[in-house]
Amino acid sequence: MGALALAVFVTLSSCVSVCCSGNTHSAEETLRMEKKPQAAAVKELQTSECEEATHDHEALAQILETNPEEPAEEAAGSATCGEDDEEEDGFSPSEAHRRDLDPCFHYTVLDQAWRATNSSTKSKMCDRHVKWAGWYRLFYNGRSLQMPERCVPVNKCGTHAPLWLAGPHPRRRDGVVTRNVCGHWKDKCCAFLSTPIQVKKCPGNYYVYKFTMPSTCYLAYCADVNTLVCGQCSKYELCVSRDKINWRCKKKNTIPMKVHFFASFPAPLTGKVKRIKYSRVLVNTGRAFNRWSGVFRAPVRGVYQFFFSTQASGAGLKTDLWLVVNDYWVAVSRTLLPRASSAGSLSTYMTLLNRGAVVYVTQDGGQSWADAASVTITFGGSLLVQWRESE
The missing domain is CATH 2.60.120.40 (Jelly Rolls)
Structure with a gap:
């Protein structure tokens, strides 16, 4: 643990010296949107990085608390789950094999309160420091929720540029889909177009996400507290919203089958x-x-x-x-x-x-x-x- 702390300190010291010297080309190379607007945004963010560098020890300590035996970059959740939201009387070997491969039944819980859309912390977090692996399900204090589908104000979700889903969540029949992720900065809702992620809707009205490393710092994935109500919807209901802020459970319109x-x-x-x-x-x-x-x-x-x-x-x-x-x-x-x-x-x-x-x-x-x-x-x-x- 002492060696890890020393490594973290050395990394942070290097980061401070680089950003304060005005060297920004490495961050620019990671951006995937238009070069000029994003270059300016990166420069602004890296200026903020200099200001936030003194708080990085505290931020990384929060990640380390998730799993103190592992390096900070690997602490991307708290547990790997294989739960079934819907009990069944039994299933065939082929269905069992399908479940073994289904991320709906094999994911990592990501329950970090600072990711909430109503959270603003002094220490800014950066998901570029996390080594993402596999699928994740978002929680807030033990309650399931999902990523926001709307622009989130800056300095929320425990970071500078909050990452939100730039597209609708999929339906069950859609399977695994790929969605773009945007980072809001300086009145530009998609100032940063981060690496796309994969999303899947699961039985029980929840979603799993295959997160990827964001394009730069400080960016972090958000958890929308407005969607906590969605976890209360039954499998015969949909979680809907007109403004992507106020969500509610709505009964599915089922058409009786004729046989x-x-x-x-x-x-x-x-x-x-x-x-x-x-x-x-x-x-x-x-x-x-x-x-x-x-x-x-x-x-x-x-x-x-x-x-x-x-x-x-x-x-x-x-x-x-x-x-x-x-x-x-x-x-x-x-x-x-x-x-x-x-x-x-x-x-x-x-x-x-x-x-x-x-x-x-x-x-x-x-x-x-x-x-x-x-x-x-x-x-x-x-x-x-x-x-x-x-x-």
């Missing part, structure tokens, strides 16, 4: 048929029925009603058609004729299904009759009521 299907098999069936492939599809609203496999897969959670029928003939021959839901035989359509004749049988079944549930019809024995012109061996169903996933 209807009706299919038939155009030929006789004899004996056991594990899964009837109803190849003649008359209705398939919502495209949840697969004619090639004969399987209906529930697209959403809700209450469904199914029907299935057969036409049987012959004396003393029992014909059984079973409705199978997730490999459970749940309902039967049975025909047993005491004498030579022909008769049809229709059965219905109503149930609550989770999204992804598999439904099909099997013939357990007997003989069902149909031809290309008839509609006697049938299978169909409808979604009656769509339910929320948590209900």
Whole structure:
């Protein structure tokens, strides 16, 4: 720790001597906006650096407090998390692998009060001193929040030029997006166009960020305290704001899904048929029925009603058609004729299904009759009521 303090002191002493001598070319080379305006901004900032150099020991000490066993440049958070905001009953190995790679479940907590948009500290912080690695989630005193999408006043967020997100946060379906980051200085909201960062929206109405080293000092990423309310929104709500200052939770406008299907098999069936492939599809609203496999897969959670029928003939021959839901035989359509004749049988079944549930019809024995012109061996169903996933 003593060697680290000595190294920090030597670094700061070098910084002071360089900035006070008026040598600004190294900072100018890091800027990514127009050269002349940014060069002037850098010169102004470096003048401020001379004034703030005496406070850098205190600023770096704050970072060191985050992880006293590591160098200051590596203290970019407090913990690595793998929490799930939404509990699930279970998931497949492929989903487990996906989660292992998903930054929504593997990020570093960044809970530093000085980053708040309402924070103004004597010691100015600079995120160029931080060695950023991986993904981060912003917190303020243990409560989740997000970066501001508006210009933040200078000397806020514990720095000279606060960094804000120059673009909207993504939606869930957008996945990982790249956004520009601006630093406000001297009445110019984007006086510094820092290195772009990556952003992703996660289940539970929070965001993770892949921060990068800013273009110069003193710049630091902001945490917008006005968005603390967003952490209270349910997964059926959006956090919205017209002025990017006042935020609120708003219920999502969901359109109920329409699901209807009706299919038939155009030929006789004899004996056991594990899964009837109803190849003649008359209705398939919502495209949840697969004619090639004969399987209906529930697209959403809700209450469904199914029907299935057969036409049987012959004396003393029992014909059984079973409705199978997730490999459970749940309902039967049975025909047993005491004498030579022909008769049809229709059965219905109503149930609550989770999204992804598999439904099909099997013939357990007997003989069902149909031809290309008839509609006697049938299978169909409808979604009656769509339910929320948590209900």
